Amino acid sequence: MMDGLPALWRALVAAVVLVAIYASLRITWTNATALQTALIRLLSALPTNDKPEDYSAVLGLIEMRAKDVPYESRFPNGTLDLYAKRADKPQPLVIYTHGGYYVGGDKNGLASYCKTLASKGYVVANVNYALAPGMRYPAQILQLNEAAAFLLRHAAEYVIDPDRVFFAGDSAGAHLSSQMGLYYTNPEFCARLSGEPAITKEQLRGVVLHCGYYNIDTLRKTKFPMIADSIRIVTGKKRFEGTVEAENMNTVAWITQDFPAVFLTCGDKDPLITQANEMLAALARNCVHATAYLPESGKKTLWHEFQKQLKTPEGAEAMERLTKYLEERSR
Numbered sequence: 001m002m003d004g005l006p007a008l009w010r011a012l013v014a015a016v017v018l019v020a021i022y023a024s025l026r027i028t029w030t031n032a033t034a035l036q037t038a039l040i041r042l043l044s045a046l047p048t049n050d051k052p053e054d055y056s057a058v059l060g061l062i063e064m065r066a067k068d069v070p071y072e073s074r075f076p077n078g079t080l081d082l083y084a085k086r087a088d089k090p091q092p093l094v095i096y097t098h099g100g101y102y103v104g105g106d107k108n109g110l111a112s113y114c115k116t117l118a119s120k121g122y123v124v125a126n127v128n129y130a131l132a133p134g135m136r137y138p139a140q141i142l143q144l145n146e147a148a149a150f151l152l153r154h155a156a157e158y159v160i161d162p163d164r165v166f167f168a169g170d171s172a173g174a175h176l177s178s179q180m181g182l183y184y185t186n187p188e189f190c191a192r193l194s195g196e197p198a199i200t201k202e203q204l205r206g207v208v209l210h211c212g213y214y215n216i217d218t219l220r221k222t223k224f225p226m227i228a229d230s231i232r233i234v235t236g237k238k239r240f241e242g243t244v245e246a247e248n249m250n251t252v253a254w255i256t257q258d259f260p261a262v263f264l265t266c267g268d269k270d271p272l273i274t275q276a277n278e279m280l281a282a283l284a285r286n287c288v289h290a291t292a293y294l295p296e297s298g299k300k301t302l303w304h305e306f307q308k309q310l311k312t313p314e315g316a317e318a319m320e321r322l323t324k325y326l327e328e329r330s331r
Helices: 007-024 029-045 055-061 107-118 139-153 172-183 187-193 216-222 227-235 244-249 273-285 313-329
Strands: 062-070 079-085 091-097 123-127 160-170 204-210 262-265 290-293
Touching: 029 227, 055 062, 055 107, 079 107, 091 107, 091 139, 091 172, 107 123, 107 313, 123 139, 139 160, 139 172, 160 172, 172 187, 172 204, 187 244, 204 313, 216 227, 216 244, 216 273, 227 244, 262 273, 262 313, 273 290, 290 313
Parallel strands: 091 123, 091 160, 160 204, 204 262, 262 290
Antiparallel strands: 062 079, 079 123
């Protein structure tokens, strides 16, 4: 019946149907989780980015150094793509993780964004990771550490400078990247999650946080669509506030003066803007350098993930400021 509809419309229709079912039925926790997971994955599959005006020039500057390469993870879905600006000398590494509530999303949706970033002079690893509820927190942090270890083992092959590493992500990927900032700079936090850090705090030059969340205790108050459902799914706890998992996921509570320099973006109409402000306050309390771009809506409403709209003035500006930040932190 929906075969003649464009893919986007089919996804929207399916999402509406699932919302209607979920809202109208009183069902068991197991079935509710299955419906929530399906809906979140549909929402996460909707396109949210566009290519820059000069995308053909971008493609002329870069090369793909790896495609769907397993990064030797003990967890599922451990593959990555690697893009880089054509060059003979080693370049800084940006390890980028997609959003999707930790429940949905895929690296393929970030290909054009990561290629654009690579064209500025970086090796960009576009990373997939295990999704909830199949794998719950903190598996994703441990897995991203495995990705970093793999990339540094192959630094010569991929022409990577191992002493200039950045983690970056958007939405849930921003939360994941903020947690990696903790993993490599706060030994107490790292010990709670276990594992052996793949890089030192000196190698970690910064973290890039696009439209993310950083305080689980106040996250429900943002009323971001399905955000509380997603935390229940990724922690496995119906009442997640006050749990060990939520305590560990509270990035703002674990920041120290050793946390790496941050580049942070969020639009003023994004429900997560309060989370961005909490993160900036925590960084300031600990005297951590932060570069923030928090534009205000004008003709275009700046909602979630505005930075991926590279044809808009704000999206283009976010990319320009990000490039400047990476250049400064790579020196």
